[in-house]
Amino acid sequence: MIKFIAVDELLAIRNEVLREGKLTPDECIFPSDSLPGVFHLGFYVGDELASIASFHPQSYGEFTGTGYQLRGMATVEAYRGKGFGNQLLNFAIVYLRGQKANYLWCNARKKAIPFYMNMGFEAISAEFDVPGIGPHYVLYVKIQ
């Protein structure tokens, strides 16, 4: 089941999956996590949180209209490859369409590119390095 969740609920998974458990929960908060318009989604298996993603109103480059940045997309290892991440993002895209958003973009890890490409994202940057994390691309998907 997909739910809108508070940022506090997802920090443990952000840390475990995206920061190798090296940070404190507070250090996993993005400064923009609590800005107006930001929302966080969780995919639950029973009462266990399996997959998370955050959506920040944020334009990118020359694109016109309302843009959102996808941040902190992560599925707990035991639940990967079951389509939960895909369902979470599809839910967000339908919701954002209802909110009149025009596009979604993200800084994606190279390893995760096939996951995003499956959902219609395309690369709009050259490869760049995020120190300590590795190679990334900016990906974009049009919403409407």
Ligand SMILES: CC(C)(COP(=O)(O)OP(=O)(O)OC[C@H]1O[C@@H](n2cnc3c(N)ncnc32)[C@H](O)[C@@H]1OP(=O)(O)O)[C@@H](O)C(=O)NCCC(=O)NCCS
């Ligand atoms: C990238 C990530 C978020 C994907 O989450 P996920 O819940 O495993 O995603 P899905 O299960 O929807 O899709 C993953 C793969 O499983 C496959 N899959 C989807 N449904 C499936 C099913 N029912 N049965 C088997 N495989 C399935 C998909 O084809 C997809 O393959 P791909 O890697 O070629 O795209 C997850 O791997 C993760 O957290 N990785 C580590 C952190 C990370 O890199 N985050 C992204 C930062 S940019």
